Amino acid sequence: MPSCCLQIYQKLSHFKADKDYWVEYTDFYERFWGGPTSPYGLWFGNEYGTFQNALCEQLNIKENEIKECLFIKEDHENFICPNNEPDDTPFSFLVDNLIPIHWFFMFKISQKKVFKTHWGFGAIHYKSSLIAAIESINYFDSIVKKVQVEDLELRKYVDVIQQDLKDLNKWAHKFPSDSIIILNYGDLLASFPMTSLDKEDSVKIVSDFKSELTNSEFKNAKDLFKFLLERWTKIEFANQKDLSKSSN
Numbered sequence: 001m002p003s004c005c006l007q008i009y010q011k012l013s014h015f016k017a018d019k020d021y022w023v024e025y026t027d028f029y030e031r032f033w034g035g036p037t038s039p040y041g042l043w044f045g046n047e048y049g050t051f052q053n054a055l056c057e058q059l060n061i062k063e064n065e066i067k068e069c070l071f072i073k074e075d076h077e078n079f080i081c082p083n084n085e086p087d088d089t090p091f092s093f094l095v096d097n098l099i100p101i102h103w104f105f106m107f108k109i110s111q112k113k114v115f116k117t118h119w120g121f122g123a124i125h126y127k128s129s130l131i132a133a134i135e136s137i138n139y140f141d142s143i144v145k146k147v148q149v150e151d152l153e154l155r156k157y158v159d160v161i162q163q164d165l166k167d168l169n170k171w172a173h174k175f176p177s178d179s180i181i182i183l184n185y186g187d188l189l190a191s192f193p194m195t196s197l198d199k200e201d202s203v204k205i206v207s208d209f210k211s212e213l214t215n216s217e218f219k220n221a222k223d224l225f226k227f228l229l230e231r232w233t234k235i236e237f238a239n240q241k242d243l244s245k246s247s248n
Contacts, residue, residue: 002096002187002188003094003095003097003099004098004099004183004185004187004188004223005092005095005184006093006103006181006183007081007181007184008080008081008091008092008175008180008181009070009079009081009179009180009181010079010080010151010175010176011071011077011078011080011176011179012026012071012077012078012079012080013077014176015080017235018067018082018218019108021059021067022069022078022080024058024059025055025059026069026071028058028059029051032051032054032055033051036071036073036078042119050206052066059154060219063126067082068082068083068084069081069082072180074180077148079179079180089174096240098188099188099232101161101202102160102164102165102168103183104183104202104203104205104206105135105136105140105169105206106128106133106137106165106168106181107133107136107183107203108126108128108132108136108203109203111127111128111203112124112125112126113126113127113187113205123187124184124185124186124200125182125185125186126183126203127180127181127182128180128181128182129178129179129180129181130152130172130175130176130177130179130180130181131178133181134169134172134173135169137165138169140161140162140165141162141165141166143210143214144158144213147214147216149213150218151218151222154218154225157225158213188235202231202232205227205228209221209224212224
């Protein structure tokens with residue numbers, strides 16, 4: 001099923017109880033595969049089982065003791081996103097078949113990257129420092145506090161976004177400020193032509209929406225947000241149709 005994810009990557013040096021394990025895991029992974037993993041990796045055939053067996057032998061552990069993660073390298077330092085952390089402090093959120101609109105509010109247009117994965121599909125991600133993402137949340141909150149939204153329908157949209165971002169803000173503050181946050185949602189657009197991914201501009205629409213709110217252009221702001229909702233409702237419906245076909 002098509003999905004999207006929002007992930008926080010924390011410096012390996014900030015981990016405590018599992019730090020030694022992650023050092024060994026990432027070191028072995030890089031030597032085994034010739035580089036770090038990523039948010040876009042995919043296992044083929046027996047690759048994963050072969051890796052697991054080799055990892056167990058290297059670390060002298062059993063298969064059920066394996067802890068997994070995604071990791072990226074920035075300035076020669078590994079940033080870790082564990083797959084099996086406690087539910088009260090998840091490092092990532094995965095949503096099937098749609099994307100929560102408020103996730104776009106954490107990123108800037110310049111942070112978009114479009115690329116082709118090694119298995120042939122297009123992908124989109126936004127990568128930001130956690131500090132910058134939190135600043136984006138706080139910026140929207142400051143806009144809302146400065147303007148008096150008179151349109152009741154728009155007010156409902158704004159209230160929902162504000163509450164959702166408040167929850168994200170609480171989550172983000174559970175991690176060190178020098179962490180990295182990544183939004184990856186290209187999988188939702190896998191059925192679209194690769195060339196169309198450059199035109200996916202939801203973060204820009206959100207940026208325009210915030211500008212219209214700032215200028216008290218409430219009709220324009222509402223039109224932009226309703227357009228964004230309609231776009232992703234159509235994508236969700238298209239994916240559901242594709243899933244229905246594949247299940248027959």
